[in-house]
Amino acid sequence: MDFDDYLRRVPKVELHCHFEGTVRPQTFAELAAKHGITLSGDDPARLYDYDSIYEFLKIFAQVSSTLIDREDFARTAFESIEDGVKLGNLVYREMFFNPTLHTKRGVPYATVVDGLIDGCRRAESELGVRCRLIADVYRQDSANEAADMVREVLEHRRDEVIGLGMDGAEAPDPPEKFIEAYRLAKQGGLRLTAHACEDAPAKNVTTCLDVLGCERLDHGYHVLGDPEVVARVRDDAIVFTTCPTATAICYFTDDLTEHPIVTMAEQGLRLTLNSDDPPMFATDIGTEFAKMVPAAGWDRERVREICLTAVDAAWEIGR
Ligand code: ADE
Ligand code: ZN
Numbered sequence: 001m002d003f004d005d006y007l008r009r010v011p012k013v014e015l016h017c018h019f020e021g022t023v024r025p026q027t028f029a030e031l032a033a034k035h036g037i038t039l040s041g042d043d044p045a046r047l048y049d050y051d052s053i054y055e056f057l058k059i060f061a062q063v064s065s066t067l068i069d070r071e072d073f074a075r076t077a078f079e080s081i082e083d084g085v086k087l088g089n090l091v092y093r094e095m096f097f098n099p100t101l102h103t104k105r106g107v108p109y110a111t112v113v114d115g116l117i118d119g120c121r122r123a124e125s126e127l128g129v130r131c132r133l134i135a136d137v138y139r140q141d142s143a144n145e146a147a148d149m150v151r152e153v154l155e156h157r158r159d160e161v162i163g164l165g166m167d168g169a170e171a172p173d174p175p176e177k178f179i180e181a182y183r184l185a186k187q188g189g190l191r192l193t194a195h196a197c198e199d200a201p202a203k204n205v206t207t208c209l210d211v212l213g214c215e216r217l218d219h220g221y222h223v224l225g226d227p228e229v230v231a232r233v234r235d236d237a238i239v240f241t242t243c244p245t246a247t248a249i250c251y252f253t254d255d256l257t258e259h260p261i262v263t264m265a266e267q268g269l270r271l272t273l274n275s276d277d278p279p280m281f282a283t284d285i286g287t288e289f290a291k292m293v294p295a296a297g298w299d300r301e302r303v304r305e306i307c308l309t310a311v312d313a314a315w316e317i318g319r
Helices: 005-010 027-036 053-064 071-090 099-103 109-127 143-155 175-187 203-212 221-225 227-235 244-250 260-266 283-297 300-313
Strands: 013-015 088-098 130-138 160-168 218-219 239-242 270-273
Touching: 005 283, 005 300, 013 053, 013 071, 013 283, 013 300, 027 218, 053 099, 071 109, 071 175, 071 283, 088 099, 088 160, 099 109, 099 143, 109 130, 109 143, 130 143, 143 175, 160 175, 175 203, 203 218, 203 227, 221 227, 221 260, 239 260, 239 300, 244 283, 260 270, 260 283, 270 283, 270 300, 283 300
Parallel strands: 013 088, 088 130, 130 160, 218 239, 239 270
Antiparallel strands: none
16 A cells, blocks of 8 residues: 555544534535535536635525524535545544534524434444534634523533534634633533634643643644744643644645645654535545645654554544
8 A cells, every 4th residue: 555545544533523514515405405405606616716724604594594403414414424434444533613603594503413413324334433412612612602602502512512622714713712601611510722823822721721720732833933832732741633725725825835834744743634614625534634645754663653643642542
């Protein structure tokens, strides 16, 4: 087996993947037709075309708006996991979803979560892959909306929903805005993570760890701007769930040899590789490994280390 095959086939645990960002363009178009929703273009493949997080988030919301019935959530959750298995030998995933992108449109939280769980259960029985769920605060929501979302998650407690995360555009909405949401989640027994230093300085990592109580962090690239924070996260063995392609498109250059992930690894930080919003950035979990590993010059031993870091940082493997 050549190195590219090995990278695509090595069994993968994925900790940073957004459900709404995994909807296939064809399914997006079919669901829009099913519900009589007009899309901003005819060619489904061209709907996923943007070069900033702000443009991306607009389409992300448009995709979300086509998910209405429990069956829509079940179908797309199953397809999302199936793509991970077929394209990258996914064996376990902890997947984000944004409750308020749906509840604000009038879709009940129970419809969202139970549809997702239907899809995950089908994937577990047909594909042998377990998927757990992480409810994400959407940073552009108000602090009260986020806290109410956490209350709703806890009121509709499901074993499959194991954590709280945070996404959306980072620069305008810093993590301390959501202290109350994180306090409630911790009190309710949810595990904690957050997108941090995707598009903001290193102090956001410190806030997520020390103020919000996060156990692992998503992205983390701008931690490199502060050597003291780098030393601290290295000493504390914090795991960063990095996403090469999506962030290369939204923030960095296409050339992955220049991605901050390379320097994070050189600095001894613990990291995992993930697909973020795979079809929305024309990638998949196999391709993320196949592109990032050669660009960084990593060998098989380093690939093993990255895969095992994900096993170690996962919250529900083996339970
Ligand atoms: N929502 C989906 N993917 C995201 C990302 N990479 N950053 C912020 N919000 C997101
Ligand atoms: Zn993300």
